[in-house]
Amino acid sequence: xxxxxxxxxxxxxxxxxxVALDGIxxxxxxxxxxxxxxxxxxGKSTLVNCISxxxxxxxxxxxxxxxxxxxxxxxxxxxxxxARSFQLPRPFRSMTVTQNLRIPLLYTVNARSTRRMTxxxxxxxxxxxxxxxxxxxxxxxxxRDLTQIEMRKLELARAxxxxxxxLIADExxxxxxxxxxxxxxxxxxxxxxxxxxxxxIEHIMRAVMSFSERLVVLVAGKKIADGDPQEVIRHPEVxxxxxGE
Amino acid sequence: xxxSTFWIWTAVFVAVIFALSRVVTNDYFFFAAYLxxxxxxxxxxxxxxxxxxxxxxxxxxxxxxxxAYCSVVLHKIWGPPIPVLILVGGVxxxxxxxxxxxxxxxxxxxxxxxxxxxxxxxxxxxITNWDYVGGSRGVYIIRPxxxxxxxxxxxxxxxxxxxxxxxxxxxxxxxxHSTLGYGLATVRDDEQSAEASGVPTLRxxxxxxxxxxxxxxMAGAPLPxxxxxxxxxxxxxxxxxxxAIAMPLIGGTSMWLGPVIGALLLGTIxxxxxxxxxxxLNLLIVGALLVFFVVVAPNGILGLWExxxxxxx
Amino acid sequence: MLDLLLNALSSGVxxxxxxxxxxxxxxxxxxxLDIGNLAHPAFIILGSFTTYILNxxxxxxPIVAGIVVIPGFLVLGALIYETYHWSFERRGEEGLxxxxxxxxxxxxxxxxxILIFGVDYRFVEAAYIGPTIHIGLVDxxxxxxxxxxxxxVMIAVLQGFLSRTFIGRAILAVSQDGAALRLMxxxxxxxxxxxxxxxxxxxxxxxxxxxIIQPVEPSIGRDYIGRVFAVTVxxxxxxxPGMVIAAMLLGIVExxxxxxYGPSWAPAVSFGFLLLTLAFRPSGIxxx
Numbered sequence: 119x120x121x122x123x124x125x126x127x128x129x130x131x132x133x134x135x136x137v138a139l140d141g142i143x144x145x146x147x148x149x150x151x152x153x154x155x156x157x158x159x160x161g162k163s164t165l166v167n168c169i170s171x172x173x174x175x176x177x178x179x180x181x182x183x184x185x186x187x188x189x190x191x192x193x194x195x196x197x198x199x200x201a202r203s204f205q206l207p208r209p210f211r212s213m214t215v216t217q218n219l220r221i222p223l224l225y226t227v228n229a230r231s232t233r234r235m236t237x238x239x240x241x242x243x244x245x246x247x248x249x250x251x252x253x254x255x256x257x258x259x260x261x262r263d264l265t266q267i268e269m270r271k272l273e274l275a276r277a278x279x280x281x282x283x284x285l286i287a288d289e290x291x292x293x294x295x296x297x298x299x300x301x302x303x304x305x306x307x308x309x310x311x312x313x314x315x316x317x318x319i320e321h322i323m324r325a326v327m328s329f330s331e332r333l334v335v336l337v338a339g340k341k342i343a344d345g346d347p348q349e350v351i352r353h354p355e356v357x358x359x360x361x362g363e
Numbered sequence: 364x365x366x367s368t369f370w371i372w373t374a375v376f377v378a379v380i381f382a383l384s385r386v387v388t389n390d391y392f393f394f395a396a397y398l399x400x401x402x403x404x405x406x407x408x409x410x411x412x413x414x415x416x417x418x419x420x421x422x423x424x425x426x427x428x429x430x431a432y433c434s435v436v437l438h439k440i441w442g443p444p445i446p447v448l449i450l451v452g453g454v455x456x457x458x459x460x461x462x463x464x465x466x467x468x469x470x471x472x473x474x475x476x477x478x479x480x481x482x483x484x485x486x487x488x489x490i491t492n493w494d495y496v497g498g499s500r501g502v503y504i505i506r507p508x509x510x511x512x513x514x515x516x517x518x519x520x521x522x523x524x525x526x527x528x529x530x531x532x533x534x535x536x537x538x539x540h541s542t543l544g545y546g547l548a549t550v551r552d553d554e555q556s557a558e559a560s561g562v563p564t565l566r567x568x569x570x571x572x573x574x575x576x577x578x579x580x581m582a583g584a585p586l587p588x589x590x591x592x593x594x595x596x597x598x599x600x601x602x603x604x605x606x607a608i609a610m611p612l613i614g615g616t617s618m619w620l621g622p623v624i625g626a627l628l629l630g631t632i633x634x635x636x637x638x639x640x641x642x643x644l645n646l647l648i649v650g651a652l653l654v655f656f657v658v659v660a661p662n663g664i665l666g667l668w669e670x671x672x673x674x675x676x
Numbered sequence: 677m678l679d680l681l682l683n684a685l686s687s688g689v690x691x692x693x694x695x696x697x698x699x700x701x702x703x704x705x706x707x708x709l710d711i712g713n714l715a716h717p718a719f720i721i722l723g724s725f726t727t728y729i730l731n732x733x734x735x736x737x738p739i740v741a742g743i744v745v746i747p748g749f750l751v752l753g754a755l756i757y758e759t760y761h762w763s764f765e766r767r768g769e770e771g772l773x774x775x776x777x778x779x780x781x782x783x784x785x786x787x788x789x790i791l792i793f794g795v796d797y798r799f800v801e802a803a804y805i806g807p808t809i810h811i812g813l814v815d816x817x818x819x820x821x822x823x824x825x826x827x828x829v830m831i832a833v834l835q836g837f838l839s840r841t842f843i844g845r846a847i848l849a850v851s852q853d854g855a856a857l858r859l860m861x862x863x864x865x866x867x868x869x870x871x872x873x874x875x876x877x878x879x880x881x882x883x884x885x886x887x888i889i890q891p892v893e894p895s896i897g898r899d900y901i902g903r904v905f906a907v908t909v910x911x912x913x914x915x916x917p918g919m920v921i922a923a924m925l926l927g928i929v930e931x932x933x934x935x936x937y938g939p940s941w942a943p944a945v946s947f948g949f950l951l952l953t954l955a956f957r958p959s960g961i962x963x964x
Contacts, residue, residue, distance in 0.1 A: 170559060171558075172555060172558075172559075191558065191563070191565070192555070192558035192559060193558045193559075193560075193561050193562055193563045193564065194563075196558070196559055196560065196561040197561050201559075202559060204556065204559070208553050208555070208556035209556070210548065210549050210552040210553060210556065210557075211552055211553075212548055212551070212552050213545075213548065213552070217545070220545065221545060221546075221549055221557070221560045221561075221562065222560040222561055224542050224545060224546075225542075225546060225560060225561040225562045225563075226560065226561030229561060276560060279560075280560060280561055417771065417772060418772075419771075419772050419775050419776065421714075421775075421779065466951065466955040467951075467954055467955065473712045473775065474909070474954050476712070476775050477712075477714075477905045477909075477950065477954070478951060478954050480901060480902070480947075481902055481905075481906075481947035481948075481950045481951045481954075482947075482951065484902055484943050484944070484947045485944050485947050485948055485951065487943075488940070488941060488943050488944035488947075489944070491940055492938075492940055492941065499940065601783075601898060604779075605779065605780070605783050608776055608779065609776075609780070612773070612776055641791075643787055643790050643791055644787075644791065646783060646787045647783075647784060647787040647788065647791065649783070650780045650781075650782075650783030650784040650787060651780070651784055653776060653777075653779070653780035653783075654777060654780035654781060654784060657763070657773045657776050657777045657780065658759060658763045658777065661763075661773050
């Protein structure tokens, strides 16, 4: 089993005449804590969408755990072990919080293994996930009854329920308070100890710097830096991208 | 509603209806009841794709008439018993649903709705130009003199439709509580999010269109024997779509009981209006009720009841 | 044979011109505002019947009648938009229930017309219904030429309105980005209301054109649902030039089909077009 979990080669994506991603090369090792930053519109979400299959890249390839992803639909990539949380939380509004967690269990975990989870096991796992993210009290509520941070936690819980090898957390901390950010960070750290690889996409520099062991910077669809976080943020191009000319 | 409760009530309902059929001698009752039961099937079938999965089907008539015209063809060739006709009608309509789904489900919901209408009209145009089944002039079907189980053929048709109504409701209810039902709900709520959670949305949508179409085709299979004269204008009438949509939306789309309530209510009102006033008026009533409920009470009668229940608690 | 072909082509072009009038309302409501107004054809038939009343009772020329009732239709459009916005758009639930709302309106309109006018075909009388211009092998019936010209004039007027006036440009803007409008202190809802009202207003003129071309009875609106959507989608959803091309294409193919295969195949043409476009190129001919 090789060390590389996710390998992106010369990935390109255009929307009409606009080049969103211009030949991105990126390798993510198993268990790595990768931070991904970049100004708005630099292509971060497009990259996530290409990895998860929401968008099809025109050029280049994405390989996950040795398997090329090019022909696979989103749900198949999820079943392979890629989980992502959405920037704007997208829970299933007609279902309770617990039922929201059942979906990945029924459709990803159960679809993968030959040993399907029983109803009791599913219920127990939902309870456990809710406890881990701190949403036990809201188990039977609808998403419209949740606060901002609770929605973010539900979003992460749903990604976790899919039992992923790789979690891409897409701006899960936007708009949260200082202590709330710490809560999410703690959660992400606990995932690392469980062996899950995490790509953290954030604008909150404090969080990115404290979490990442490696930092990648995207500007206008190109990767301009990739390495140790402390060195990367002192990179002149990175400074220019954030502070302007 | 717990399983045991549901089956007890179903048994009671079926027993009462069956007893009525033994007691009532006026054939008109069976004519009217057949129609209402037919609408239970259509409304329930529509709701599987509409209420559960979130895709609007305006081409109800296409599937329904496909079942009816399959029966016409088989009747001319060989004349098999109705259960066979129902099976064939279901399979053919199901295949149509599968093809249509495959062509159109990759695109946004609104376009899907329009495409269903387009499909129904294309099918209608083909049937209108097909002389073997009578073309635009229509075709006459003679009811067999003897009915298998009971006395009059109308009573037999009524029992058949009763069985189908029960079957469709049972299917709907089973879906509701199953993994498939949860999956369909995620397709309705947010397809992309569903895919991200591992739901194979395209496959589920195809299952939904096929099943929904098949049930509609099955409901249409006995039609030629019921009306004895079938032409494309009546078989493909847009009123089937209005009814199949209005009944679940008025009754409530969240569970199997909604389409049943809607069908019973609207079906009865329409029968009464046709007899007492005019048949054009009953379509006006359906249209007006549809618009009214959709604007004022979007969750239907079930929704209103739910609100009342929560206020009391 | 050649004259049959040439006439089929010329009728197709004239028909296509008329189809632009039929469709422009949808191009606005569906193409620009993203409102799936299935009932649009019913409003066109309503326009035909109001023209009929004014023409048969008061002897008003059909085109004039169509123009005269525009204000009434504008008000109707505004009212419908208000209901739609209040019930659905606001809550973001345009999907299933929004479509069913319009479907219900389609029915209510059609059945009301049946109850008032019955199912008989109605027609209008005017000086230009009857005579035909002959150019070589080609016959141009005035009853088709006049509506075609009127339709294209209406499109040109609308195009001018949309690109030259403030409200017009606001309408074009709202179809792209409602948020940007708010920054300009213009309420997107107001703009959409005007646009939707306009779309229903076009139905008045389209209805007048229709009843000049052929006799009308309440349920023929259903034949137009497919045409209207087919042209809107093929034309690229809101692009006027695309819409004209698509309308012409549809008119010509329908005319050729009717001439060489029989008129009973005509409905399949538009709906077939629609299905093919949706299956293979949902962004239409002009793309978006």
